[in-house]
Amino acid sequence: MPEFTAKDVQALRQSTGAGMMDAKKALQENGGDFDAATKWLREKGLAKSAAREDRDNSQGTVAVSVVDGVAAVVELKCETDFVAKSDQFSTLVQEIATLVAVDGEEAAAKKADAIDDMKVVLKENIELGRVVRIAAAEGNVVDTYLHRQDGRGVLGVLVELAGGSPELAHEIAVHIAFTKPTVLSRDDVPADEVAKERETLEGITRAEGKPEAAIDKIVEGRLSGWFKERVLLEQDYVKDEKQSITQLLGGASVVRFALVAIGS
Secondary structure (H helix, E strand, O other): OOOOOHHHHHHHHHHHOOOHHHHHHHHHHOOOOHHHHHHHHHHHHHHHHHHHOOOOOOEEEEEEEEEOOEEEEEEEEEOOHHHHOOHHHHHHHHHHHHHHHHHOHHHHHHHHHHHHHHHHHHOOOOEEEEEEEEEOOOOOEEEEEEEEEOOEEEEEEEEEEEOOOHHHHHHHHHHHHHHOOOEOOHHHOOHHHHHHHHHHHHHHHHHOOOOHHHHHHHHHHHHHHHHHHHEHHHOEEOOEEEEEHHHHHOOOEEEEEEEEEOOO
16 A cells, blocks of 8 residues: 555645545555645546536636736636635736736746646636736836726726826726727727618617608717717716816827626
């Protein structure tokens, strides 16, 4: 029989989150070798976790990081808010965000083993969600906003500005978090979507019995409202609706932005 003690079993349990019998069997199967037993448990756990991959994982945590003018936002997905709010889960997603800011989006793959280990320990369908990185061009500024709910990040925003300050970039990021635009300018909305919406609005307006001569003007007005919901530069500033985002920007311009939210 391989030689290992009850303390070895306990240490393996604490390290991996495995049950006592599983930890004992892992050590037996691997001649008491702690590292081999850890790997064995992980492989067995991952085999079981494959059955979880079709389970809904619309919960999770979002983290942001800024390092030397580079911002990153990362989403780590799971099944329950209980897991999403755990310290180990939050720590891991923050580590990934910082790694991405420093080394690039592909660097998130370096934490694949840590994610796999967490699947085993927490017994949930855990996977990396969206990963976005913005490196500010020379002379530009970048800032972030993280919206927290019940102790975890649920929505993260990155914004790059040209000709503006970090404080202004932050204000724009906060605005984006609350209004959730999908594009920067009207030109970014696909033409077929615009055509489809215009057709729908025209049908609605005709059904309301509006005068034929007024239909085009009414449709354009309603289409402007539709754009306002989606287009950042068309919106009124959420903290002062008498001021538009374009006015708030002054001489600055939004180069790009990213929004990542749990469950979207």
